[in-house]
Amino acid sequence: MTLRLLAVHAHPDDESSKGSATYAHYRSLGVEVLVVSCTGGEQGSILNEQLEARHHAERDIAGLRVHEMRAAQEAMGVDHVWLGYADSGLPAEGEPVAVNSFATIPIETSAEPLVAVIRRFRPQVLITYDENGGYPHPDHIRTHEISMEAFRAAADPARYPATGEPWSIEKVYYDRMFSTGRIEAMISHLRESDPESPLIERLGEMLERFSDRPDLATTKVPVSDFFPVRDAALRAHASQVPLDSAFFFWPNDLQVRAWPTEDFQLVESTVESTLPETDLFAGVVDPDTGLVGTERS
Numbered sequence: 001m002t003l004r005l006l007a008v009h010a011h012p013d014d015e016s017s018k019g020s021a022t023y024a025h026y027r028s029l030g031v032e033v034l035v036v037s038c039t040g041g042e043q044g045s046i047l048n049e050q051l052e053a054r055h056h057a058e059r060d061i062a063g064l065r066v067h068e069m070r071a072a073q074e075a076m077g078v079d080h081v082w083l084g085y086a087d088s089g090l091p092a093e094g095e096p097v098a099v100n101s102f103a104t105i106p107i108e109t110s111a112e113p114l115v116a117v118i119r120r121f122r123p124q125v126l127i128t129y130d131e132n133g134g135y136p137h138p139d140h141i142r143t144h145e146i147s148m149e150a151f152r153a154a155a156d157p158a159r160y161p162a163t164g165e166p167w168s169i170e171k172v173y174y175d176r177m178f179s180t181g182r183i184e185a186m187i188s189h190l191r192e193s194d195p196e197s198p199l200i201e202r203l204g205e206m207l208e209r210f211s212d213r214p215d216l217a218t219t220k221v222p223v224s225d226f227f228p229v230r231d232a233a234l235r236a237h238a239s240q241v242p243l244d245s246a247f248f249f250w251p252n253d254l255q256v257r258a259w260p261t262e263d264f265q266l267v268e269s270t271v272e273s274t275l276p277e278t279d280l281f282a283g284v285v286d287p288d289t290g291l292v293g294t295e296r297s
Contacts, residue, residue, distance in 0.1 A: 002288045003281055004032040006123035006169075008114065008147045010102075010139040011041040011087060012069035013240045016076075016233035017247060018134070018175045019127060021226035022262045022280070024076050028226075029294050031281070033078040034121050036114065038143050039102045040082065041065045043089035044240060052238070064239055071236035075229060083113055088138045103138035107145050112160050114150035119164035124284045126151055127264065130174040148172075151268070170284055172268035173219065181215035182259045183207045186250055189258040199250060206246075217263035219277040224260035227252045 005026055009015045015023070015035045023033045042062040056064045073080045085102035097103045102110065118126075128147035133140025153159040155168040183206055190197045231248065234241050241247060264280065266273075273283035273293075281293045 002032070003030075003125075003284065003286055003294065004034070004121060004123040005125045005127070005280065006034050006036065006118065006121060007127040008036045008038065008143055010038050010129075010133070010137065010143045011044065012037050012065045012072070013041065013234075013237035014140075016072050016230065016237060016241075018177050019262055019264075020072075020076050020233040021223040021230040022221050022264075023078050024226040024229040025221065025223040026280070026294070027077045031294065032121075033076075034117070034123070035073070035076075035078050035080045036083055036117060037069065037080065038083040038110075038146070039085045039087040039139055041087050041240075043087040043098070043101075050242065061239065065237075068237045068239060072233040075232040075236055081117060083110070083117075085110060088142070090137055097138050101139075103142045105142075107142075107149050110142070111146040111149040111153060112163060114146055115154045115160045116163035118150055118154040118169065119167045122167050124170045125280050126169045126172045127175060127280075128172070130265075134175060168270065169268075170270050171266060171280065173264040173280060174216075174267055176215070176217040176263040176265045178210055179213050179215040179217065179263065180207060180210055182263075183210060185258040186254060189254060199254075202249065215263075216265045218266045218275045219264045219280060219282075220261035221264070221278060221280060222260055223262050224252075224256045227255060 007015060007019060007023065009018065015037070023035065027033050040062050044061055044065065069080065085105060086098070086100060088097040088101035088103040091097055126147065129140050129144045131144055133144055151169055151172055155166055157166045183203055187200055187203050187207065190200050234247055266275065266277065271283035279293045279295045283292060285292055
């Protein structure tokens, strides 16, 4: 099998909260998966008061996050590359981002190394963020911008000729992990199975916070068998994800019953597939076998 999936993320830890169960699922099927981290997360704060490696974090947060990313990579079983740009941080309103950070580099400059990655790895599927970055962090927005620029440029032999032979990606998806539908499903299942659960109130608060996120997913990949892998990858980023993180407050058995998928929105495609999908490779022909997609019986 020579099916390949490329996922482009802003910081180390984003890959674990946005699709890690999907990456592990496809690895189990023999798909090659490559995660790109555009920045090193150098501006990250210590978000875990119980962090065992606190002294390391205080001395060298960037170095610690390299170790954390390696552990997350091993948990998912994927390949990983750093694009090499500096974290822009999340400045206060009206404040500029740091000079020479990722968000300040011209798109045509920062897209070039990603074009090189695409032409070398030759994926059929690309996952990235929408135009708002999933949330309005300057590095997430820039990740969207360079992903789409590189997606188009990689197929054009006149663009960045020094980066290798042209390659056309067949399908592009936006991450759609969080939606009101997902939260509503959790609440509904809890009201039926455990109406006194304190999680109902907490999920209600989350529903209010995400009320502006409709379910735009076209593709819901059933990956509940890999939720434990997702959790292990998240916990690998210990400086950024404390044990009591909101990522962990809804138990996996509830998620398996209520929403056993990770969700994506198909935004570009050169192949035919029927929506809604359950396979990111729906319509994609495996060049080795001639078979279509990964859902084969």
